[in-house]
Amino acid sequence: MKNRRLFWRIVEKIEQAITQGEYVVGSRLPPERELAEKFDVSRPTIREAIIALEVRERVEVKTGSGVYVVNHNHDEEVDQNINAFELTQARALVEGEIAALAANSITDEELSQLHHTLVMMEDKEYIEEADQMFHHIISQSTRNGALIKVFDSLWALRASSPSIIDDYNMVCSTDNRKTMAEHTAIYQALSMHDASEARNAMHQHFNRLINVLFDKIEAQTLEEVRRKNNANRDLYSIENLVKHRS
Incomplete structure (x- = not known):
C-alpha cells in the first residue's frame, strides 16, 4: 500500500x-x-x-x-483539531444518507461502474483509486449537488491533515478482503434499490474503519509505552549500575 x-x-x-x-x-x-x-x-x-x-x-x-x-493569507491550511475519528464519523453519517438516496436514483450504467471498482480492488495496486471511485460514483448517483459538494469536501479532508493521513494509512494497511466484502454488500443493496439496506451497509463499513483506527492507535500507544519502559529499565537497572561502577 x-x-x-x-x-x-x-x-x-x-x-x-x-x-x-x-x-x-x-x-x-x-x-x-x-x-x-x-x-x-x-x-x-x-x-x-x-x-x-x-x-x-x-x-x-x-x-x-x-x-x-487565490491569495493564501494564513499558514494554517486546515483545522488541525479535526481528527480521523471525527472525519470517519462524519463520513458515515453523510455517506449513509447518500447511499440511501442513491438506492432510489442509481442507474444501470452507474451500477456497472461500481462493479468495475470491485474488480479493480482485487488488484492491490489500484485499491486506493478503486475505493475513491466507488464512493464518488455513489455520491454522483444521488443527483444532489449539495450532497456531492459535502462528499467532495469530506474526502479532501483525508489528504489535508498530516495526522489524518497517517491514521488512514494505518487503516489502509489492513486486510483488503474486508473492504471488498463491505463494498460488495453496499453494491448489492444499491443494485436491489434498497435504501434502508444501503444505508446500513455503508454504516457497517465505516463502523469497522473506526474500530480498526482504535485498534491501530491502541497498538501504537502500547508499543510506545513498551519502548519507554525498556529505556527506563536500562536506565535504572541495578545490574547496569553495578556494571558501570566495576
Missing part, C-alpha cells in the same frame, strides 16, 4: 508551482486535460487534487470559467 495518495503528491507539486510563481494569484490553472498530461496521471486524480487545493484555500473553482489561484 502506498504511504501517500497519488493526488496528494499532485497537490504538493501544484502548491510548489504556485509558491515559485509558475501560477500567480489571480491566474487560471491549465485545463484538467493539460494537468493530467503534465503530471502523467488520470483526470480523476487531477480532479481530486483540485478539490484538496480548494479545501486548503489555494484555488477557487468557478463553474464554467475554470480554476483560479
Whole structure:
C-alpha cells in the first residue's frame, strides 16, 4: 500500500508551482486535460487534487470559467483539531444518507461502474483509486449537488491533515478482503434499490474503519509505552549500575 495518495503528491507539486510563481494569484490553472498530461496521471486524480487545493484555500473553482489561484493569507491550511475519528464519523453519517438516496436514483450504467471498482480492488495496486471511485460514483448517483459538494469536501479532508493521513494509512494497511466484502454488500443493496439496506451497509463499513483506527492507535500507544519502559529499565537497572561502577 502506498504511504501517500497519488493526488496528494499532485497537490504538493501544484502548491510548489504556485509558491515559485509558475501560477500567480489571480491566474487560471491549465485545463484538467493539460494537468493530467503534465503530471502523467488520470483526470480523476487531477480532479481530486483540485478539490484538496480548494479545501486548503489555494484555488477557487468557478463553474464554467475554470480554476483560479487565490491569495493564501494564513499558514494554517486546515483545522488541525479535526481528527480521523471525527472525519470517519462524519463520513458515515453523510455517506449513509447518500447511499440511501442513491438506492432510489442509481442507474444501470452507474451500477456497472461500481462493479468495475470491485474488480479493480482485487488488484492491490489500484485499491486506493478503486475505493475513491466507488464512493464518488455513489455520491454522483444521488443527483444532489449539495450532497456531492459535502462528499467532495469530506474526502479532501483525508489528504489535508498530516495526522489524518497517517491514521488512514494505518487503516489502509489492513486486510483488503474486508473492504471488498463491505463494498460488495453496499453494491448489492444499491443494485436491489434498497435504501434502508444501503444505508446500513455503508454504516457497517465505516463502523469497522473506526474500530480498526482504535485498534491501530491502541497498538501504537502500547508499543510506545513498551519502548519507554525498556529505556527506563536500562536506565535504572541495578545490574547496569553495578556494571558501570566495576
